[in-house]
Amino acid sequence: MAEQEPGTGLDAAFFTRWLTACAAAVEREAAHLTDLDAAIGDADHGSNLQRGFRAVADALGKDEPATPGAVLTLAGRQLISTVGGASGPLYGTLLRRTGKALGDAPAVGRAELAEALGQGVAAVAQLGGAKAGDKTMLDALEPAVTGLGQSYADAARAAADAAEATTPLQARKGRASYLGERSIGHQDPGATSAALLIGVLAETAEAGR
Amino acid sequence: MAEQEPGTGLDAAFFTRWLTACAAAVEREAAHLTDLDAAIGDADHGSNLQRGFRAVADALGKDEPATPGAVLTLAGRQLISTVGGASGPLYGTLLRRTGKALGDAPAVGRAELAEALGQGVAAVAQLGGAKAGDKTMLDALEPAVTGLGQSYADAARAAADAAEATTPLQARKGRASYLGERSIGHQDPGATSAALLIGVLAETAEAGR
Amino acid sequence: MLINVAETVVADALRGMAAAHPALSVDVENRVVVRRDAPVAGKVALVSGGGSGHEPLHGGFVGPGMLSAACPGEVFTSPVPDQMVRAAAAVDSGSGVLFIVKNYTGDVLNFDMAAELAEDEGIQVAKVLVNDDVAVTDSLFTAGRRGTGATLFVEKLAGAAADAGMPLERVESIGRQVNAASRSFGVALTAVSTPAKGSPTFDLPEGELELGIGIHGEPGRERRAMMTSREIADFAVGAVLDDLKPRGPVIALVNGMGGTPLLELYGFNAEVQRVLEERGVSVARTLVGNYVTSLDMAGCSVTLCEVDEDLLALWDAPVATPALRWGR
């Protein structure tokens, strides 16, 4: 069920608050994300995102992009230029494509955001060649888009559940796929970070009411 | 007090038995000697002597030198050619000089052996430049010579006591000297192996009565 | 670890590299290592890069006869497109740039983005993907074979081809040919500790080993009780040969993962040579040492590259880099 909310309430300041809060959340969770990556990857996902979101927060502290789209594309570019690894281009593309889809509207609503995020997620799928069930960030991002059609809380819940549901899967993309069956039994770090970012989105929306 | 014993009872076969028994004793004690050397040296004294005394036993199994002097010089040469490290030239010199001092007598008595061993020990002191109290094999060898003037058992006891007495000393020769005060509190591996060889000498003499 | 803080490990290393190798021009801030005399007129330029922690790969292979530039990422993390574009611009003489990319999702994505951006700037770019690790099944169910030891062969042989004045498409096709003729298999005796994590990335008890590891501290395909050097050579060389099935002679790289003493590595080489002889494979050249490493990991990998006379001549051609150096 969709909550009550201002129709086009999400302005550039909202997105800046969201991404800045993401930076704080990543600082908090970096060690955990790196530990998850140590189990089935190369033990850098936390520090990768830390580096990236610090750059995002810095950039948004200096520039003050006027529109949601500009905030997201700036943030996406920062991630691409500072993260490296698989998650840099993927998360960078996610934010840039989402931003592009929002165009230059000064403020957007939840439904528009869900629509734009859907395009961002599709771009991630195309770039990385993964699909849901491959045990990647996509496993959390796709349900998040669907959930966002309902509510922020639904998006957050769906992403968190989906991240946990990666545990029993065998990875078919990214480094974890090298492990074959040994990738089973570990939660995917990228799906976990995706759920974190969507969770922070819900909190930011909640706080803004 | 000197024991009763055959005046010139130590023939080539006796020395071959002694050195062959030394080889067996070194096999048994190698790990212990290496552990002692790990604490204040480079963790090889046991395997050094193992290599050397295997070669000695091999050589004495093939050649059958006719005199005590020939047995000891052959063994000394084997040690020099196979051990390396500090202990190879030192123990090699010990046996060669002792053998040389015995000349080509077909059999020797305890007193003659003590006298000859004294010359061997002096050669070790000259070669290595150490003196008693420097925490080396000499600490055990010198009292062994004195003890041997009394009896085999006295020699063994004196060497064993002297080896133990190296524990509180600070090393002034060999690798252990690099540690300065940190060499205190550990028994010297070379003094320990010297006591072992002298102990086996006493056992061999005892068994031969 | 012999570091200040994890955050500055790569920058510190680049400063130290700059001080040690006056023939290299090191841009510490932008993380690009370039041979000082670049661009070399009329010569195709070679750019590679990848996560740090595999030294001397790639920076140690920059110089005449091999790479024109290297882009070091964070430890075990692909560099970002900005670095590659900057490197390409610094070394392109107008004859084009070959990107040598190890097959990891991150490296592939970042180099792809960089290629697009560099082409926008008017630089002609070709790419060679290195994917030689037979421990990874190359199927739709994986990210494909990893790029490991063969990277050295691709960089050396394509580098010699570029030095010989060959055009971009020829240098590219030699790079592909070398990759296609190369296979690797790696073994870990200990896990690796990254500066960021500060402790081993996985738990490998004494007395066990991981077979089929990569170079990023990830666990392997299988854990076993410790094997002898002889047994490991049988297994690793066997895995490589079963896949490569060489008919001609090979160049062998017996590579240390970083923490294995050279003494052990030479001993392992003796076993590798034994297996090759038993299997009737003739060995044209052998390189033993720590070349494609994984920080302090103990272990080794074997890479074989099947060569014809032309490739062998490219191998023997002069090279003058910090880590690989011969000829005049």
Added chain:
Amino acid sequence: MLINVAETVVADALRGMAAAHPALSVDVENRVVVRRDAPVAGKVALVSGGGSGHEPLHGGFVGPGMLSAACPGEVFTSPVPDQMVRAAAAVDSGSGVLFIVKNYTGDVLNFDMAAELAEDEGIQVAKVLVNDDVAVTDSLFTAGRRGTGATLFVEKLAGAAADAGMPLERVESIGRQVNAASRSFGVALTAVSTPAKGSPTFDLPEGELELGIGIHGEPGRERRAMMTSREIADFAVGAVLDDLKPRGPVIALVNGMGGTPLLELYGFNAEVQRVLEERGVSVARTLVGNYVTSLDMAGCSVTLCEVDEDLLALWDAPVATPALRWGR
């Protein structure tokens, strides 16, 4: 460990070395590594050796411009006189042989015996003793300073002097001069595991380090809580400079003990260069890498050699060995 059994580690390594380096002639049974073209007519020959486990020292330094032959002992154990005599006989062209001996009781005694025996065979022998480690007080209460990193400088510079056709006494005096102009200091971050012992030779907890270690796995002079790369450089370079007090430029060897990644070693070099600059010492050349190692020990050492123009020219002279290679 990547070995078969402890007993065959050295022989296995020599077989692997022979396979990797056709320019070397390796007598596995008698444990002598000789450059294949020896004896070189009219040239003074250089022979060194010592315990194994320090690779590439010494075998990796055999070749034109450096050693004529090397004698590897058991792991951390001086070789025996028979090896040195055999090596001397193989490389002597009639111009005499220089023994380069690291100052350890075992090495000194065995080389002394070998010198006597070689002279009995009509070979002219001179000796240079290397004793550069400032962590050991050079007094009547120790076996004297250990020979560590400076061995590389003595072997390289005396080797170049021999290559230049200088007579034995001149080569010897250059060797002594280089040793007198060199000082080292080493640090261990982990203990070493020898094949014979199979476990660390001493217990060094995470988060502590040993200052003033040698290259044989012996504990150092002092244990401390872990220091940063910066602090270690301050301490080690400080210890070397306080003793050496150089007035001219130096060559710096920033040496890894075997288990420290090259990435960290380069970072450490940046700190070493900083200290040298702060102390006003000009650095003519820098060499960074694992050259005088202690099996899998993590850690590093710094060796400085004060040079004049003549010594610097000897350093820059061509060298073509497995581990050190430059010039034509």
